[in-house]
Amino acid sequence: MVLEATTSPAPWGRVIVPYSFRGPGTICAERGVYDNGTKLNDHVFDRAFDGSVNPKDAATFGDGRNMDIDEMARFTRTNRHLPTMKGRDSWRVEGGFSLGDLTNQLWTTAETQALYMTELNDRLDVIELLSNDRPLEPVEMGLAKKQLCSMGLYTEAEKAALVKTLEARTVTTNQR
Numbered sequence: 348m349v350l351e352a353t354t355s356p357a358p359w360g361r362v363i364v365p366y367s368f369r370g371p372g373t374i375c376a377e378r379g380v381y382d383n384g385t386k387l388n389d390h391v392f393d394r395a396f397d398g399s400v401n402p403k404d405a406a407t408f409g410d411g412r413n414m415d416i417d418e419m420a421r422f423t424r425t426n427r428h429l430p431t432m433k434g435r436d437s438w439r440v441e442g443g444f445s446l447g448d449l450t451n452q453l454w455t456t457a458e459t460q461a462l463y464m465t466e467l468n469d470r471l472d473v474i475e476l477l478s479n480d481r482p483l484e485p486v487e488m489g490l491a492k493k494q495l496c497s498m499g500l501y502t503e504a505e506k507a508a509l510v511k512t513l514e515a516r517t518v519t520t521n522q523r
Contacts, residue, residue, distance in 0.1 A: 388451055391458035416463050417499070431456040469494050476513060488517040 390400040390408040400408050414422065414430050428434035432452045433444065444452070473494045476483065483491070491513050495506050 389454065389458075391455055391462070395462055413459060413462065416466060419459075419463070429456055429459075431459050470498065473498075477509065480516065482518045483513060483516045485517055485519065488513055 388404050388408060390404040390411070391413060393400045393404070394408075394411070394413055399405070400411075419430055422430045426434060433441075433448075438444065469490070473491045476487065476491050492510050495501070495509055495513075498506070501509070
């Protein structure tokens with residue numbers, strides 16, 4: 348493990364002769380964790396929840412975007428690998444991946460899959476609300492309406508009819 352605490356913006360900026368040992372498993376840290384010059388990152392949730400990546404990651408990941416579930420499915424069918432993981436062609440061209448590069452791919456994939464699971468759970472919640480007649484809280488109605496409006500499986504007329512059905516079941520404070 349190589350640790351450096353420089354004030355230079357470039358990793359290992361004060362080193363006159365760059366640290367030469369880069370053997371298997373070498374991990375280098377400089378106000379962030381690097382592996383063979385690859386900075387380990389965390390940008391998926393920033394983009395999903397804040398609408399943009401952290402300024403520290405913007406140079407590397409600022410142009411990217413999170414694919415929705417349908418885009419991911421099309422990508423995997425066409426490319427035979429997840430969009431957040433490099434495929435076998437990249438493996439062959441690059442001669443494998445460094446631990447840092449692979450860690451970034453896995454980290455990005457885990458966070459992206461968590462977003463997909465959350466979206467699918469939200470869709471299931473809407474299906475559950477549509478499959479029964481129980482009264483709804485206004486918060487449930489708001490979430491269901493938002494989720495219904497984003498579902499591409501329904502026409503606008505179908506969405507409006509479903510929202511109207513849910514609105515009729517929503518309990519307001521003066522109905523309690």
